[in-house]
Amino acid sequence: MFRPSTDTDLKRSSATVLVLALVAESPRHGYEIGKLIESRSGGAITFNMASLYPLLYRIERRGWISGDWRERAGERRRRFYRITPEGRKVLAAQRGLWRGFVRALDQVVRFEEH
């Protein structure tokens, strides 16, 4: 069976759009982002947590997301990532790119025929 979770190339290229799409909905912390990717893809896409955080830092460094610490009494403080206006533009562009790519791929390989 094809398992995208093992396909690192595919994962690496789609990681940015995955993160941006999730934090565009609402601010989320790193653990939640990892969990959501896994649950929404039905377990097909999983991230090694040790590489998720560097990814978040890298995207933050580009200015597409920004992280803020939130503290609540009696709880460990946690870092929430929110999308920036520039990140929204990137997300829109990436969505278009992937949609077009998937459609084009479908034209060639006909996902539903088999």
Next chain:
Amino acid sequence: MLRRLRSTLAALLRRTRFEHDMADEIRFHLEARTSDLIAAGVDPKEAARRARIEFGSMERYREACRDARGIRPIDDLRADIAYAVRVLRRAPGFAVVATLSLALGIGANALVFSVVNALVLRPLPIEHPEQVFTVQSDGDIASQSYPNYRDLRDRNQTLAGLAAYRISPVSLEQGATAVREWGYLATGNYFDVLGIEPVVGRFFHQADDLAPGVSPYIVLSYDQWQARFGGSRDVAGTSVRVNGRPYTIIGVAPPGFRGTELFYQPAFWIPMMMQPLVEPGNPWLDRRQTFNLILVGRLKRGVSASQAETDLNTIAAQLTRDYPTINAGMRLRLTQPGLFGDMFGGPVRAFAIAVLALAGLVLLTACANLAGLLAARASDRRREVAIRMAIGAGRGRVLRQMLTESMVLATAGGIAGAVLAALGARGLTAWHAPVDLPIQFDIIVDGRVLLFSFVVTMAAGALFGLLPALHASRSDPQSSLKGEGSTRFARRRWPVRDVLVAVQVALCFVLVAGCVLAVLGLQRSVTTPLGFEPDDAAIASVDLGLAGYDQARAAAFRRRAVAMLSGVPGVKTAAFANSVPLSIDQSTTTVYPDVPSGNPRADRRSVIYYQVSPRFFDAIGTRLLEGRGFDWNEDPHVPGRAVVNQTFAKQILRGAPSIGSHFRYAASGPPIEVIGIVEDARYRSLTESPQPVVFIPMLQSPNLTTVFVVRSARPARQMAAEMRRVLATLDPSLPVYDAESLHDMLGLALFPMRAAAVALSLFGLLAIALATSGLHGLVSYAVARRTHEIGIRIAIGAGARDVLAAVLTRTAWLLGIGAVLGAGTALLSGRLLATIVSDVSPHDPVVLMATAALLVLVGFVSCWAPARRALRVSPVTALRTE
């Protein structure tokens, strides 16, 4: 890009916080995962364990995060630097020698650059300096007459303002005595054109400078205000006596503003229209033929320099048409202000750049020296490098580590060099030229100098570090660890460090040749016949005009002074003139041939003139070749006699039988009869080509500036003091200046030569020191490495000669090759050296021989100790070390 840099910087600056945040984020992650697992029914202990296992290597995670934040390369760098410092600490001797030689090399460059910066690069401290230019006539003199200036100012369309100024001395009264101070006569619009605001009071403006003699105002320089009035703000509106008359102090210039000349420290500014009173006895505001003003203009907004030049030259053409004899051939151009336009600017820039090039050579020598030492160290460190490579360091990593080491050295040298340069700059600024003019440079180590030093430091580090580092990183770990590397290295015909020694010797040769040239040039200029005899002559100057004398009183004063001076025991001759050759004050006039050739432009000649008393030629020691000099019985009412020099006779009298022939001061003026011819001398500089000169009797054409010249049997300096005393008895209120031996006065003419000789000798000494240490290092290293081999040679019967041959042959070759390369370079760079040192050519065999001899000496000195060590090698100990 900028954002990433900012984020990296932020992460670096808040390093602890970053690490802390990172740890918190992991902890939260692990806790969240653990509670999820517990919620799914896993035992709490097991849940925590699984969370950690899922997460993976903590260290890898941290590295990846640092990498993502862009701070890992900096971490690596920090580690490299720490390692480099450790390595260098283990070789303190090497570190000290390397830092010192770099400090000297970088310091020399930074200092020379700070001079270039002060004289060429740094703009004047005025508003929009890029719009301000000197308006200069073609030819070497940057001056205009006042009527010409007025026409240029009023008729041009392209300048927002055109001001004129002149450097002038006055007698400024302080208590009972008067001091001679130097400042500027400046037109009313001067400060407005330059865009300067006063710190106290106001400046004068166009409206204050309309009619001669009606605006006795004076603006003080900041330094003068501090020195004379203790910085009191009440000074504005008070009065000070200038040349015996009251002037109102109206304002004080801001600190750092010294007018438009970079080398001059003025005490004051006085409106131009006061000229007849500032320079009494010589009014020239209406004289179109008196070219003695410097013009400085500011471009109108949107006008280019070339547009302004075209505009000004249209006016120049009109002025030439209107006054053909005076303005023939007038062409104007805009030049950078600061050094009398291009008059001094050109030579100063050429000199500064040539010296900078030589300083660059010193640094190159230092780099070659260090590269040699590093290469030797690198071959000793092959094992260490091999081990690092064997345990996984890539070639790039090793290269980076070695380069970091050289950068650490370079940085230490650079910092020490910048400190040396700052000290040198302070010394140069505090130094006053040995002349009456307040010549002072403002040399500081500013941001530009520091940037230059930084770039030079990094370039030096890369230059001396790269080659040895490449070499080391290319080593093959296997063979190095087996101990093969070193032998293979030794077998190469010309190892890198040998090449470097040859290069160093060559550079040293060029520098030493320059040094020898400068010293020879200086010696020659001291011994060249000057056309007068400075030995046993003393001078003393007075400005009778500044003291309020009129011509009749001045003439009487001079007669009495000469009579009294002649009576001083030991005095052979006493005389006076308006100026003497090779002093700073040289005046020119225009002359025309007796019979016009029909081409006024070719007929008009500018010549230096001196107004002299009878017996002046005896006093100064110039030989009279034909005819006679002037005498005291010359009738002041019968003008028209002159003595000329040989070049004047040749060029202006054009071979006519000299005595009794004529020339004129104006194309239509009366003929002047030549009554004597004197030998040529040097008048403006020691290196000038022969100049036509005319001597006019002072009795007929008086000048209130007077230099007394006395030739005596007494020591000249003592005589100068005696002259000061005699003149003071005649008029105690008269400031006497420049009382000195004629030899001391020549210090000014010799100054460029002396400066060149000092600079070049310092560079030469540095180069010799570097070459000595380089060669010494090479030979010591060779002896140390070959101790074993030498031991065997001695054991099987080699004599002292064989041992020395084994050790020194290569060094001798390197010296020879380096010297030949250096001689070639010196010959090729002759033009560069010629800009600094005139009269001597690098093609001179004496120069080359002297340099070669010096290098042989250097070779001998540097090989002496290691060669002795080689001879003392005991075969037993040498073989036992194996």
